Amino acid sequence: MPNDRLRDAMLRNGMTPASLAEKIDVDPKTVERWITQDRTPYPRHRHAIAALIRESESYLWPKAVTAEKASRLGQNEIIQVYSRRSSVPYEVWRRLIERAEERIDVLAYAGLFLVEQDPGLIDTLRQKALNGVSIRVLLGDPDRPTIERRSIEEGAPGVMAAKIRQVRQYYDRLRETPGVEVRYHETTLYNSIYRFDDEMLVNTHVLGIPAPHAPVMHLRRISGGDMFRTYADSFDRALLSSYPLGDSEMAP
Structure with missing residues (x-):
């Protein structure tokens, strides 16, 4: 199942998988998998992506942030x-x-x-x-x-x-x-x-x-x-x- 939230947020910020991959130093195919296969990036990549496209990690990857951590961040x-x-x-x-x-x-x-x-x-x-x-x-x-x-x-x-x-x-x-x-x-x-x-x-x-x-x-x-x-x-x-x-x- 694709990660439509990530895809839409990238589009709103004028980013392609290739441009995002370049900014966070990963392979463009990796970004494609994050989008098309809803793979969850490593925490360091989640932080970087969320900052670049101005969305919260809990919105982009709801299952990656536990309720306890989300409460603490809130x-x-x-x-x-x-x-x-x-x-x-x-x-x-x-x-x-x-x-x-x-x-x-x-x-x-x-x-x-x-x-x-x-x-x-x-x-x-x-x-x-x-x-x-x-x-x-x-x-x-x-x-x-x-x-x-x-x-x-x-x-x-x-x-x-x-x-x-x-x-x-x-x-x-x-x-x-x-x-x-x-x-x-x-x-x-x-x-x-x-x-x-x-x-x-x-x-x-x-x-x-x-x-x-x-x-x-x-x-x-x-x-x-x-x-x-x-x-x-x-x-x-x-x-x-x-x-x-x-x-x-x-x-x-």
Whole structure:
């Protein structure tokens, strides 16, 4: 049975069996066997391949990484845990945004604090996008019941929808910028996710507690770990069910 995950990851990174073989100093036929016969490479080769094609070992070779090792690697992906989002230093947000070279992903209901703590954020994102960084922002649809339910749970009816409409005014300034997507979602969020290349801030959601007062995990992706991937996959699922701004107003 072929290893389609390895094949697809190589294609996404523009690699052939010959080019990968050259980079890790093995025979191209060996790489072919890893793909077509699902042979498992030696650990040193797994590490090198995962780093080159920016995928985790546990994703490429699920049977090669034991549950115990995957758990240990996942723990190593945790850089810092903050007791509440409001205690995350602004310098951390600024560093992650400024250093992003490939992607900036935001999944939240509003995330208004981002533009409030940095008035120049929209200009920064525009320049990032013009430099080739993919910017994807998923906001809660203010007209959906999930948003009002969240507001009621926090004891502030109507506030969340107002925040979303307010933050949308900022992101509307990026409407014509290539490489920027701002979309609505109606997902029930268990976490807000802020991804900057291979680092991520995950703001947990706690029933009855506003997001600024809920814990945040700072994660950094490492080869073989699965915690970062878990949240990255969560963002991707929300992205698949998201829709362009304005669609909700046209819905019956």
